[in-house]
Amino acid sequence: MTLAATFLVGAKGRLLPASVPFRFFAAAATFHLLLWLLLLIGAGDAVSFQGGTGPALAAVHLLTLGMLTTTAIGASVQLLPVATRRPLAAAWPIKLVFWLAVPGLAALIVGMYSANVGVLIPAAAVTTTGLLLFAALLADNLRRAEALPVVAAYGWAALGALVLLLGLGMALAIDYRIGVLPDHRAATLAHMILGGFGLMGLLAIGFSHVLVPMFALSAAPAKRPAFVGFGLAAAAVAIGVAGALTDSTELLTAATLIGLVAAGLHLWLMHRVLATGMRKRLGLSFGLIRAAWVMLPVTLVLGLATVHGLAGPRGPTLFGFMLIGGWLLTFLLGILQRILPFLASMHVTRTAGAAPPMLSELAASGPLKVHAACHAAALAALALAIVTDSAALFGLGSAVGLAGAIAFAWFTADVIRRLAHVPTKWAPFLR
């Protein structure tokens, strides 16, 4: 390859075919729909859920594995190689991740929903295999990366959490058949901490250090406070997991307090980024992101109250809901609606001198407004339903959430549809 051709390849040389990351986004949008549908169907079970198989457990994993993790995979396989200037080895491993993790997850949901351990265990094994493969690919990319040290640190910590999370997940599945765990409930709490605060939380905070400045046209946070924040966040997760496994109120309290300091530092850094940014009007997506930022310390305070028995009998349910629904899902949806059109635009071929498609040509804003309104209303309704133990209100909120998820799926499908009609180097659905 000539030097000139090397230059012209640029980022596209580091890109996978569009269908590879976008199949994960399409799967996430589908799981998002199924999540709200399952919450609607299982409202009576979900409103007071604190563990155990059934519709609520299935819904939780539709959110965590189905929505959050598949989105994280799709975004990271597309963005990280560009950001780190290190391509992924090839497309087939990521395709294999998809064909293991997504069908595995679908079977896992069936197993959880129907309390069928005969399905649950092999499905967990298949899903775990797919996600471990992703972890290996991501680790290889991070290992060779030279830039973004703060993001890389969070990435490594999140990967560590993922491996532990998967191990605990398999153990929890097997424990339903044969009792391999001394305390199933303690392991469940550790699994939740590793998933919510470990994998997804660390990824969300880590990527925020580059995405939020990018959207606000601002400098990235200073490295020293950013690394302090990372250290506190990672310590909080580690101590929290230890506290969960040992059923230690002291360790859980310490983890929560350290987590609050980490959260406060992160929010201060983000506040500084927005305050010094060139762009002040950030749009609907940042409405969701700001709401998620409020939910983070609220979740931790609620967790602290729950540990000390001050949050009432519904405390654990509300804590779990605020963690994965109030904070993580809201944050992810805010980022996703901002970033999907950009990710689509990366695959548009631009001939020399030709203008790229405007982002407005790659996304419609109407569905996003519908989604944001429904999402906010649904979260408020579900939180109130949990506090008042109202299955009817929970069902109503879930129906509103489902309407929002339909709107978001429409937006996702519309991006893919418009991408397919703009001249591209690869036809996304032919691969």
Add this chain to the structure above:
Amino acid sequence: MGCARPGDGSRLWQTPEAAHIDLRGLDPPEPMVTILQMIDAGEVEGVVVAHFDREPIFLYPELDDRGWSHELIADSCGQVGCEADVQLRLVRLP
């Protein structure tokens, strides 16, 4: 079109064809923010060649909004250090 900085190491230099700005070695999103600050402050006019470590995909809509065209160009400096660089030719539209 040269891709090497002047001997004094400054990031901004002029050739007969264009003003050059070297944004390599900066972590995202500093390259994008730097070039946009220069554009908004009127520090660059006409034709600018910006040198990046990675294609600045998030920069393109911002340039469109500000009335600047952009195209990836090949480098002909032949220097080993340029191999992994991305050059963007920016032109203020009338």
